[in-house]
Amino acid sequence: xxxxxxxxxxxxxxxxxxxxxxxxxxxxxxxxxxxxxxxxxxxxxxxxxxxxxxxxxxxxxxxxxxxxxxxxxxxxxxxxxxxxxxxxxxxxxxxxxxxxxxxxxxxxxxxxxxxxxxxxxxxxxxxxxxxxxxxxxxxxxxxxxxxxxxxxxxxxxxxxxxxxxxxxxxxxxxxxxxxxxxxxxxxxxxxxxxxxxxxxxxxxxxxxxxxxxxxxxxxxxxxxxxxxxxxxxxxxxxxxxxxxxxxxxxxxxxxxxxxxxxxxxxxxxxxxxxxxxxxxxxxxxxxxxxxxxxxxxxxxxxxxxxxxxxxxxxxxxxxxxxxxxxxxxxxxxxxxxxxx
Amino acid sequence: xxxxxxxxxxxxxxxxxxxxxxxxxxxxxxxxxxxxxxxxxxxxxxxxxxxxxxxxxxxxxxxxxxxxxxxxxxxxxxxxxxxxxxxxxxxxxxxxxxxxxxxxxxxxxxxxxxxxxxxxxxxxxxxxxxxxxxxxxxxxxxxxxxxxxxxxxxxxxxxxxxxxxxxxxxxxxxxxxxxxxxxxxxxxxxxxxxxxxxxxxxxxxxxxxxxxxxxxxxxxxxxxxxxxxxxxxxxxxxxxxxxxxxxxxxxxxxxxx
Numbered sequence: 001x002x003x004x005x006x007x008x009x010x011x012x013x014x015x016x017x018x019x020x021x022x023x024x025x026x027x028x029x030x031x032x033x034x035x036x037x038x039x040x041x042x043x044x045x046x047x048x049x050x051x052x053x054x055x056x057x058x059x060x061x062x063x064x065x066x067x068x069x070x071x072x073x074x075x076x077x078x079x080x081x082x083x084x085x086x087x088x089x090x091x092x093x094x095x096x097x098x099x100x101x102x103x104x105x106x107x108x109x110x111x112x113x114x115x116x117x118x119x120x121x122x123x124x125x126x127x128x129x130x131x132x133x134x135x136x137x138x139x140x141x142x143x144x145x146x147x148x149x150x151x152x153x154x155x156x157x158x159x160x161x162x163x164x165x166x167x168x169x170x171x172x173x174x175x176x177x178x179x180x181x182x183x184x185x186x187x188x189x190x191x192x193x194x195x196x197x198x199x200x201x202x203x204x205x206x207x208x209x210x211x212x213x214x215x216x217x218x219x220x221x222x223x224x225x226x227x228x229x230x231x232x233x234x235x236x237x238x239x240x241x242x243x244x245x246x247x248x249x250x251x252x253x254x255x256x257x258x259x260x261x262x263x264x265x266x267x268x269x270x271x272x273x274x275x276x277x278x279x280x281x282x283x284x285x286x287x288x289x290x291x292x293x294x295x296x297x298x299x300x301x302x303x304x305x306x307x308x309x310x311x312x313x314x315x316x317x318x319x320x321x322x323x324x325x326x327x328x329x330x331x332x333x334x335x336x337x338x339x340x
Numbered sequence: 341x342x343x344x345x346x347x348x349x350x351x352x353x354x355x356x357x358x359x360x361x362x363x364x365x366x367x368x369x370x371x372x373x374x375x376x377x378x379x380x381x382x383x384x385x386x387x388x389x390x391x392x393x394x395x396x397x398x399x400x401x402x403x404x405x406x407x408x409x410x411x412x413x414x415x416x417x418x419x420x421x422x423x424x425x426x427x428x429x430x431x432x433x434x435x436x437x438x439x440x441x442x443x444x445x446x447x448x449x450x451x452x453x454x455x456x457x458x459x460x461x462x463x464x465x466x467x468x469x470x471x472x473x474x475x476x477x478x479x480x481x482x483x484x485x486x487x488x489x490x491x492x493x494x495x496x497x498x499x500x501x502x503x504x505x506x507x508x509x510x511x512x513x514x515x516x517x518x519x520x521x522x523x524x525x526x527x528x529x530x531x532x533x534x535x536x537x538x539x540x541x542x543x544x545x546x547x548x549x550x551x552x553x554x555x556x557x558x559x560x561x562x563x564x565x566x567x568x569x570x571x572x573x574x575x576x577x578x579x580x581x582x583x584x585x586x587x588x589x590x591x592x593x594x595x596x597x
Binding site for chain 2: 047065066076081083093124144
């Protein structure tokens, strides 16, 4: 699978992007809405105009049209063809390329099996669930054996509980196919779950690239999705743990860097890693009583107040909470990140 | 079983209502409220209709009208589709023509007949041209508007999958423009008959419109009503044909449940 390189790529959204993705690498592109993430994918796919250069395996592809770039693209709305069955959607690219009937049938069956879609092959997209539609979109992109797979916020319309299962399927698929993959998201928890290198985009510029710990500082500045607390180091504990004070709350958090008592730090936790319960949990570490300020049942999102600190939490469906409820909030140590 | 039963009951109610209306209609002229020659009873209209069919007079005029409608409508639809697709190929061309077509689509075709008399002359081409214009412009307009409403992401995905512009148009854009095209066809199926009828009434010397003008000049109200019934039934069946065709095509393409 080829490497991708963007050299001084700019257009109506992007500003001088320089980026390299290695062979078979999975890169997560993270940034707020309007950062230019989708445009970046479309530049690689050849779907929008740009200046600068895009190279696959060090060969410029700027003059190659999208139909000959060999890129699989899954857009945010999945764009399944509504007038085709699952099978026809998956086979579309193979038919468009004029492959013989036998080869089309063989490859379609192979991909349907890989994505566990065999039982849905005669169904139309409008009859499928969000997760199934998402798998069909990926199957359709994979059917043409693309050199590169571009996924544009594929889980944006999927419930959070389902989302993590699908992310793990993407990871499995990536390790199985070793395909060069770009995964766009504005959700840090998705990026963290993928566990890959992260490129952070904001206002059309690439403002950071690296592992989560390397770019968390940059991310916290551009993403308001993340729970970020301003804290002060209270005391240094054992085994890389520190106690930090955040508006009267005493939190235990892991650290890798050298810290001194009194240092000002940011403590970060994604909304899906906070645990809410109506009953007191077993362990008392990092557990607090909090007040539910706002509850959005549609997205299973809850906003709670901890001593005046507002915290966004994704809750399981079974936990029905209403504004004014008192709940126990646990901030698991392993998911807390300290940004100096 | 319940829906079938419900449907039968409804059909029976419609039949009873029609029979009651016919009975009243039969009754009014027979008791001398209005003269029979001005308001002939249904029995008289029925007899006239049978006589017109048996004598061949109605069939002859009907076939003339039907042929004009079919030729004008078929050509109009085909040319409309072709031009609609061709104009959709380039965004700029499409955006230039779209407002012009929107304006033309709302212009009543019957109002063009005086102009067509001057340009085409009073001959067989006049009603055909009128039907052609009446059918083609809305089909062009609705083809463009249907193709324009296709999600650009879908077009992008089709391209990355290897589809050429030609394939994208015929396999992605056109099928999804079908509901819009069919809604034009259903309206124009009715308008084609109306336009042809008006052209025949105004200037032609054959066809259903001509038959009615002759009947009106000789005060044959029974012939007028009989011809009107034939026209209404034909228009309705033509509309129904496209409604059924639309349903079957959209179901086949999975665009309707």
